[in-house]
Amino acid sequence: MGQRRWVFLLAVFAFLLSFSSGTDVLKLKSDDGQPLYNHTLTMTLVEYASAVYMSDLSELFNWTCKRCNGFTKGFEVIEIIFDVEHCLQAYVGVAKDLNAIIIAFRGTQQHSIQNWVSDLFWKQLDLNYPDMADAMVHHGFYTAYHNTTVRPAVLGAVQRAKKSYGPNINIMVTGHSMGGAMATFCGLDLVVNEGEEKVQVMTFGQPRVGNSAFASYYSLLVPNTFRITHDHDIVPHLPPYCNQFPQKTYHHFPTEVWVRDNFSNLISAEKVCDNTGEDPTCSRSVKGNSISDHLRYFGVELHCETWRQCSIVMSHEMDRFSKKDSKGNLIMSRTLPSTNGNKTDTLIENGDL
Numbered sequence: 001m002g003q004r005r006w007v008f009l010l011a012v013f014a015f016l017l018s019f020s021s022g023t024d025v026l027k028l029k030s031d032d033g034q035p036l037y038n039h040t041l042t043m044t045l046v047e048y049a050s051a052v053y054m055s056d057l058s059e060l061f062n063w064t065c066k067r068c069n070g071f072t073k074g075f076e077v078i079e080i081i082f083d084v085e086h087c088l089q090a091y092v093g094v095a096k097d098l099n100a101i102i103i104a105f106r107g108t109q110q111h112s113i114q115n116w117v118s119d120l121f122w123k124q125l126d127l128n129y130p131d132m133a134d135a136m137v138h139h140g141f142y143t144a145y146h147n148t149t150v151r152p153a154v155l156g157a158v159q160r161a162k163k164s165y166g167p168n169i170n171i172m173v174t175g176h177s178m179g180g181a182m183a184t185f186c187g188l189d190l191v192v193n194e195g196e197e198k199v200q201v202m203t204f205g206q207p208r209v210g211n212s213a214f215a216s217y218y219s220l221l222v223p224n225t226f227r228i229t230h231d232h233d234i235v236p237h238l239p240p241y242c243n244q245f246p247q248k249t250y251h252h253f254p255t256e257v258w259v260r261d262n263f264s265n266l267i268s269a270e271k272v273c274d275n276t277g278e279d280p281t282c283s284r285s286v287k288g289n290s291i292s293d294h295l296r297y298f299g300v301e302l303h304c305e306t307w308r309q310c311s312i313v314m315s316h317e318m319d320r321f322s323k324k325d326s327k328g329n330l331i332m333s334r335t336l337p338s339t340n341g342n343k344t345d346t347l348i349e350n351g352d353l
């Protein structure tokens with residue numbers, strides 16, 4: 001698909017969605033043990049997942065960016081991580097109205113989303129997930145979270161937030177596309193390695209990240225996970241699922257929520273899918289052939305404002321919040337009052353900064 005065609009589709013889509021007034025929840029269930037799907041929470045988290053794409057880090061840090069509005073008003077950013085080496089961006093903060101720490105990961109920021117998507121066809125299951133027999137994942141997705149400046153900074157910020165807001169605060173991890181894959185590994189890490197109990201994950205348009213053994217472990221360990229897919233979004237179809245080799249292929253974990261656009265009444269409908277992760281009546285029932293469906297969920301844009309090389313904007317008045325390592329990776333950090341009235345330490349303990 002050429003760039004112009006893509007822009008055209010996006011424009012048509014934006015036009016149509018600008019008329020949509022609300023959403024129709026098809027199914028809400030909790031009686032069979034699946035976690036309860038909450039549409040309002042989804043509308044909130046999609047805004048958090050959208051804001052992490054903003055490149056003006058001063059505005060993002062102060063939560064004054066133009067996407068830092070609506071359901072996310074009043075959010076307090078604690079930390080922004082910009083890993084320039086791997087072109088990754090994430091933030092951690094506290095939403096007092098949700099009594100939750102929010103962790104959000106940005107998707108890829110490349111000139112060509114098409115190239116990124118084409119590459120997804122060929123991703124191998126090439127890493128054993130540590131300490132989980134038979135669980136295989138994609139090395140690149142795994143290392144983006146585990147082997148960059150992202151993980152130590154995120155975990156440090158979570159610890160500081162808990163010191164300040166108390167141990168009973170919820171943790172909600174979100175992200176779109178590649179950021180959804182990182183959110184998956186972060187949520188699992190918080191449960192497995194940090195012993196966190198109140199972890200929820202909600203991703204938008206994420207690719208598959210591991211095999212069925214991995215999906216089983218994941219859904220046992222992080223049951224409160226929703227994987228939102230939008231209509232014909234191509235990315236949740238990748239890397240491909242091959243039902244001739246169910247044990248050797250990529251396999252999604254539950255619970256998918258498939259969002260369909262209904263062009264006859266311009267309202268989208270959400271379907272909460274089954275607990276297999278690969279519900280044949282959800283997004284798998286259609287061809288994954290749309291990039292524009294990937295870049296917009298519920299009318300919220302999930303991409304940078306401009307496609308360009310990895311870059312950020314930051315004013316010098318923010319220098320006192322910022323630290324750079326020798327490779328240019330940047331961390332912006334806010335000092336929080338601790339519950340006993342003392343300031344907590346802003347140093348990132350495990351980082352190589």
Ligand SMILES: *[C@@H]1O[C@H](CO)[C@@H](O)[C@H](O)[C@H]1NC(C)=O
Nearest residue numbers: 036038039040041042044098
């Ligand atoms: C859904 O989430 C919202 C916050 O986004 C919360 O206020 C509401 O109580 C939740 N509803 C249910 C039924 O849990």
Ligand SMILES: *[C@@H]1O[C@H](CO)[C@@H](O)[C@H](O)[C@H]1NC(C)=O
Nearest residue numbers: 058059061062064315317318
């Ligand atoms: C962000 O907040 C800081 C501290 O309150 C302030 O000094 C700075 O001017 C603000 N910057 C922007 C871009 O809003």
Ligand SMILES: *[C@@H]1O[C@H](CO)[C@@H](O)[C@H](O)[C@H]1NC(C)=O
Nearest residue numbers: 127139140142143146147148
């Ligand atoms: C993480 O990075 C280090 C150094 O860059 C490398 O030696 C190591 O193999 C990497 N680990 C994984 C799991 O990729």
Ligand SMILES: *[C@@H]1O[C@H](CO)[C@@H](O)[C@H](O)[C@H]1NC(C)=O
Nearest residue numbers: 260261262263264265266269
């Ligand atoms: C679209 O909406 C119309 C009117 O509400 C409804 O009759 C129809 O079944 C919907 N189509 C789908 C695919 O949900």
Ligand SMILES: *[C@@H]1O[C@H](CO)[C@@H](O)[C@H](O)[C@H]1NC(C)=O
Nearest residue numbers: 338339340341342343344345
């Ligand atoms: C703040 O920290 C100092 C030194 O760590 C300690 O002596 C003091 O008691 C603390 N204040 C409160 C209110 O806990």
